[in-house]
Amino acid sequence: MAVVIDFKGQRRENAIPALDRMSALVAEDLVKVNQVIVNKMDSPVPLIPQLAGHIIASGGKRLRPMLTLAAAKMCGYQGDRQISLAACVEFIHTATLLHDDVVDASDLRRGADSANAVWGNQASVLVGDFLFSRAFQLMVQDGSLNVLRILSEASATIAEGEVMQLLTANDTETQEAAYFAVIRAKTAKLFAAAAEIGAVVAERPESEQEALESYGMNFGIAFQIVDDALDYSAEQAKLGKTIGDDFREGKITLPVILSWLRGDDAERVFWRRTLADLEQEDGDLEHAIALMNSHSALSDSIERARHYGATAKDSLGIFSESPVKQSMTGLVDFCIDRAY
C-alpha cells in the first residue's frame, strides 16, 4: 500500500506538540498562575473582575507567562516567585489588549452605533489601568527592584511602540526599519522581559539573563511578523478565521511594505487608495493578497520570521539540553509553522 506523505500535515503534527509539551512541563505552575490571576483581579467593584475575567479567560494560550515559567524552570529555579511574576506579565499583556481595543474600536466605530462601543471604551480604559496597577502591586509584593525595572521599562516601551504604530498607520511609504521598531517595542519587548525574569528570579549570571532576553526579543519579533502575515492568509480564511483586519484599518505591516517596495506605479496607486485613503471596495482584499503572492511578500515575510526565530533558538545555546529547553526552541518553530 502506497504511503502518501502529507508534508504539511506532518509539520503540523510535529509542531503542535511543542506548545502542548511546554504546557505539560509547567502545568503545575500554570494552575497556580491562574489562581493568582483570579485572586488579584478581584475588586469590590464587580464590573472589574467581570470584564477582566472575560478578557483573561478568552485570552488564549498564556504564551507570555509560560515563557517566564519555562525560563525559570530551565534555570533550575526551585522557589515560587515565578508564579506571581508570570501573573504580572499576563496582567500587563491583558491591560495592553484592553487599551488596544479602545484604539481599534475607535476606528471601527466610525459611523457605527456607538452606545455599547462607548461603554466598552470607558470600561476598557479603566479596567486596563486597574490591571496595570495590580501588576505593579504584585511586583512590589515580590520585592525585587530589578524585576520592577525590567517590567516598568517594558511597559513604557510597549506604549511607545503603540504610538509609533499609530504614526505609521496609513503611511504606505513606511520603511521596513520603522516596522521592526514598532514590533520590537509593542510585542517583542514583553516577550523579552517575560523570559528574562525567569533567569532573574533564579539569580543566574547576567549572561543567562541576557540570553533569555535575546530569546524573548527575537521570538517576539518572529511571532509578530507571522501574526501580521496570517492576517492575509487565504489558508486561514478557509479555516473560518477572520482575515483582513489590518487591511481594513490601513495598518502597514511587513507583507504590505515588501509588496510596495517590489510593486510598480499602478500597484502603488492601489495601496495608496486602499491603505492611505481607506477607500476600499469588494474584492480589494483578494487583490491585495494576489499582489502579495505575486511578489512573494507573504512567504518572504515568513522567511524574515525564520531568521529571527533561528536567532532566538541560538540564544539558548549557553543552556545545557533539557526537556524545557527543547520545548522553548520547539515553541518558536510552532509559532512560525502556524503560518502554514
Add this chain to the structure above:
Amino acid sequence: MAVVIDFKGQRRENAIPALDRMSALVAEDLVKVNQVIVNKMDSPVPLIPQLAGHIIASGGKRLRPMLTLAAAKMCGYQGDRQISLAACVEFIHTATLLHDDVVDASDLRRGADSANAVWGNQASVLVGDFLFSRAFQLMVQDGSLNVLRILSEASATIAEGEVMQLLTANDTETQEAAYFAVIRAKTAKLFAAAAEIGAVVAERPESEQEALESYGMNFGIAFQIVDDALDYSAEQAKLGKTIGDDFREGKITLPVILSWLRGDDAERVFWRRTLADLEQEDGDLEHAIALMNSHSALSDSIERARHYGATAKDSLGIFSESPVKQSMTGLVDFCIDRAY
C-alpha cells in the same frame, strides 16, 4: 468715613495667598520637579513629549506634587528624593487626566464629528500608559519599595474609583455613601499618597506618615466636593467659566444627591428625565441650579466639604507650627473658599 467690609473680598484676599505662599515655600523644588517632568517625558517618538507636554503645561497648579514637596519640607527632610517622587505623582495624575479624556470624550462625541476625537482617543490612551509606566520607572530609580507600594495601590484605587463612577453615572438614586466611595478612590487617594510620601522620604515615624495620609485624604475629599459644586455655580458662570458639564453627562454628584433626597415627586421626574434619560432642554441647567438652591444643596455640599477640610487641618496637629504647615492648612481653606 464709613468702612464697608466686603466679607467675600476679604476672604478671597486671605485665601489666595495660601496657594502663593505654598508655591513660594517650595519654589526651588518646584522648578526642579518641572525639569524632571520635561526630561522624563522625552521619547524617541516625538508625539509623546508633544502631547504630554501640552497636557502637563496646561495642567494647572501642580497641587498634588506640591503636597509631596510641602510635606517633605514640613518633615524637615534635607535630601532630594521628593523631587522625582513629586514628578511621579504628577505623571500619575496626568495619565489619569488623559484617560478621563477618553472616557468623557466618548460621551461628548455621540453624534459629533469623530476624526480628530478618534485620533485624540488613541493618543490619549497610549500617552497616558507611557506616563504611567514612566512614573513607575522613576519610582524604581528612587528605589523605595514602600513608595512603590503606596503609589501602585493609589493607582489601582483610582481606576476602581473611575469604574465606580461609571456605574453610578445616570443613576439618580445613587446614595451619598456611594458618592463618597467614588471621590475617595478617584481623587482623595492620590492626595493622600502624595502627602504621605513626604513623611516616607523623611523617614518620619509611622504616626506622621498616617497624619499626612489623613491630611491628604480629607483634603482630597473636600477638594472634589467643591469641584463638583462649582459645576453648578452661577457665580462661576458669571466669571466666564463653563458650568454644567456634569449635568450634561448625567454625573451624579453631591448637589444632585441632596436635591434628590430633599425633593418631591415632580422634582424627581425632572432629575430622572435630565440625568438618567439625558433628555435635556434649554433652561434645564438653570432649573437644576434653582432646585439645588431651593434645597440649599450647593451650600450644604460646601458645608460637607468644610467638615472634611477641618479634619484635614486637624490631622496636622501633631506637627509643630511652621510656615509650611500654615501653608498646608491655608491651602485647604483656599480650595474650599474658591467655591464663593
